Amino acid sequence: MSIEERVIEVRDARPAEYEAVGKIVAEAFYADGQLEAPDSAFYADVLRDVAGRAAAAEIIVALDDGAVVGGVTFVPRGGPMADIARDGEAEIRMLGVAPDAQGRGAGTALMRECIKRSADARRIVLSTQTVAVGSHRLYERLGFVREPARDWAPVPGVDLLCYVLEP
Template structure:
């Protein structure tokens, strides 16, 4: 087994969409009444790729997971504010979980955020506001395995930012200061 992470290519978008949707479904995250439309969103990787970075995890060359990385509050951000990158739609194929793909995807997002944190031009207050200083993510209250992963990586809960995008779907906010 050898986990590799890299940017997804368009030929992999269909596999990524299916894997992420399967991971969400396996966790019970697509059981809410509005989950049919969210399943469509999870499958539409091409739309996400137009507004964010899609990263894949491969196990011996086979796509087993994917994540959407939104640098510095881009158009795909749900909760990111000024100076924050956001991680969205992380999923690993249910039969590939426990092999490190989720951790590898998260570490790649954090590495990208750290690079973004050091790229502001100029100096002073204006430059500081354009750097990534924090990474944020939302996770379903029932995604206990995901919570453990985020906490192992140093993320902490920010209950003040918890939210409910649709009735019956309660999301927890986690943050990591860089």
């Protein structure tokens, strides 16, 4: 099957897949340089704790030929997993695709699924590190725009950019 014929499946993650999703997302963040700041190493444990966030958010997986290759945490309406979402906004968090599976459409498929699930939201928001240039291109290609007034830093040395989409 050629890359053009390949179909990436997206669906809710199953509990048996949580460990794989956590590992993939942490690997993607490491590969992208997002866990290099001195105070951000603890975040790898947060990324791996998919079961911990599944109770408060939706965990969506991307599968390529039946194998989990990516995942994202989707927060449709605030709650403990929301970092920057305001009233009426959905939030996308912790998007990651296995480094060896990047470029096959899994990230795009995950983002499109989040956008689809945001039909009732007035806006969709997300935060991304300044070093995640490939992610920025994906977000912009899907219509997200920067909102610098909402940029923030969860810890010193980790500067996050805010992107928004009004569906």
